[in-house]
Amino acid sequence: MVFSTIHSSQAALSAVAASWCRSALHHGLDPARSLRGERLEAAELQRRLASHGDLLAVAEPVLDRLYAQVGLTGCCVIMADSEGVILQERKSAADAPFFESSGLVSGSNWSEASEGTNGIGTCLVEARPVTIQRHEHFSARNIAVSCMDAPIFDPAGRLAGALDVSSARADHGDGMASLIGALVQDAARHIERDYFCRHYSGRRIVLAAGARGQALLAVDRDGLVVGATRAARLLYHLGNEVDLAPRPLDDLIGGAAGYESSERATLRQALARSGGNVAAAAKLLGIGRATFYRRMERAGLDLSQE
Known part of the structure; x- marks a missing residue:
């Protein structure tokens, strides 16, 4: 079925078929191959865990809550990094042998390049929520599970990983997958929000109206936006730069910021609007210009530190 679909017109219409094409034609995988990829050595896994310390600190309580919601239905909860490597999982003792035999364990690589079409890997490629039912997996060795996934973006709007719920139940159909998928997406957005707030803990966090709680801006004491979530970057066309060029909050949200005016804020906002050019x-x-410099000195502003 996989190869017949790849060479048919359906490959251009179906997201799953497109992933099958990537798996076979780009990654050169064989759907009948039974061997799984090797797990990371313990030292390498620990290095990855350490490098994702802030993300995992906010994710762990969310993983616990999500597992409490779905664990009794034969599901495990998984957190993978942006390369598809599983960092943490939550599963019951009764279901553990099944999930471990399926390769859903910490240190395993579930990128599309390694496992073909699957919830974690395809979610990371698509950078959007996906559900991969049992028969939709590329590799025959993975058709015993269904996967519901959502991407997680870091405070700079970059893809940080995927949140996954994998089901061991053969009777979990489309309705259950849709319900679990909604829980996964909500949990992923919760992690993103807490990750952003943790990263900008010393800043004021502003929520953009009408953006479902995901468009967050980090604002400094002078009313300049210094950080934005992926949703806010898309909403306000802020670009993909990791370090945003500071800009006045009033310019983004139409003068509704509610900040008190101050000499320092006025000067910094003028500099932000002019791209740092003092004359402008x-x-x-x-x-x-000379007056501007005198006012900067009185306000304690130093361009070399801005």
């Missing part, structure tokens, strides 16, 4: 900033304020 002074012109915006209707003053001379």
Whole structure:
């Protein structure tokens, strides 16, 4: 079925078939291959866990809550990094042998390049929520599970990993998958929000209206936006740069920021609007360059530190 679909017109219409094409034609995988990829050595897994310390700190309580919701239905909860390596999992003692034999254990690589079409790997490639039912997996060795996944983006809007719920139940159909998928997406957005707030713990966090709680902005004491979630970057067309160029919050949300005016804030916002050019900033304020520098000195502003 996999190869017949790959060479048919369906490959251009179905997201699963497109993933099958990537698995076979780009990665050169064989759907009948029974051997699984090797797990990471313990030292390498520990290195990855350490490098994702902030993410895991906010994710762990969310993983626990999600497992409490789905664990008794024959599901395990998995957190993978952006390369598809499983960092943590939650599963019952009764279901553990099944999931371990299926390769759903910490240190295993579930990227598309390694396992073909699967919830974790395909979610990371697509950068969107996906559900891969049992028969939709590329490799025959993976058709015993169904997977519901959602991507997680870091405070700079980059893909950080995937949150996965895998089901061992053969009777979990489309309705159950849809319900679990909604829980996974909600949990992933919760992790993103807490990750962003942890990263910008010293900043004021502003929620953009009408963005389902995901468009968050980090604002400094002078009313300049210094951070934005992926949803906020898309909403306000802020680009993909890791370090945002500071810009006045009022410019983004139409003057509804509610910040008190101050000399320091006025000067910094003028500099932000002029791209750091002092002459242009002074012109915006209707003053001379020398006056702008004197006001900077009184406000304690140092361009070399901004």
